[in-house]
Amino acid sequence: MLGALIIVFREVIEAGLIVGIVMAATRGVPNRGRWVLIGVGAGVLGAAIVAMFAGVISEAFQGTGQELFNASVLGVAVIMLMWHNAWMARHGREIADEMRRVGTAVTEGTKPLTALAIVVGLAVLREGSEVVLFLYGILASGTTVSSLLTGGLLGIAAGAAFSALTYFGLLAIPNRHIFSVTSWLIALLAAGMAAQSVQFLNNAGLVVALDRTVWDTSWLLSEGSILGRLLHTLIGYTERPTEMQLAVYVSILIAMFLLMRVARYSPTRRIHAAAE
């Protein structure tokens, strides 16, 4: 039971962190809870399907199917996060203004919610499929169903509590700053995912350039420890980054920054400014 609890918790906190950040980043946007729930639900369903076809996925593309699948899932999540941040850079101020005036925003914000629901879904899918495979493994090795269920459910509950902790922690940030803080969190999240994605392409033998290790901080913080895992999810902490991973990480951060700058100077904003 304890084994199930620990491993499920470990996987769930990674998805939980992302859900917590997404909830904070969409503060005041109507119907966000429903979108996040749809994302989680689709992710759980997807996780079960991925776990069921783990063997088939693995064998696809001359045995590199799993790496390509992971790289794609992460790649799509990065694009969705960039899309969200661009949208937020354009509309975030309006939402914050409305929140200050009427307590809640009425701005219709379907676009970034689709993007973030997809991000949530993909995070749950990736971590969830590992949970399913693991639980299947211990079930097959003769653990009783009840002890498995107890361990698994406690793990999920602990992970969900962690997600709530992240969310309420971020809510402590004053309204004025919340969107800039969450935008930066999302930028770091995206950069970390992109660096992970390119490593999967390296594992698949597709992107092998710049594959030397730049540094090794495993003595300082192991990627396997809880803190290491959290930072891995949150900011893409990697104990031994390759040159390619570093290059991708920095490029995504710069791209995100430029994208948000460009989005902020929308034509409509300029017209408004001229009219004032």
Add this chain to the structure above:
Amino acid sequence: MRSVLVAICLLFAGAAVARADDYVLTIKDHRFTPTEIKVPANQRVMITVINDDATPEEFDSSALKVEKVIAGKSKAVVRIGPLKPGTYAFIGEYNEATAKGIVIAE
């Protein structure tokens, strides 16, 4: 003439198979055999991991920068390196207590 061509093809096929099978790890009863693999430093290496158990396992190593699920009763190729000389631990994430091993690059 044709038989010579076939022979040459077989030779190359044989050589290719031998390369991919240079490094083999077998998972049985949630343990890796061998528990130590010596590989050359500073070059890319492929390790074939055969899972003889009925349950899935995840070959996991932050040191080797690999996370790969190997379904029950199947095999998968793990690509690692180039590694600096040294010792790199790996585990089977679903059975951490027993599934452990190291790669030694030299």
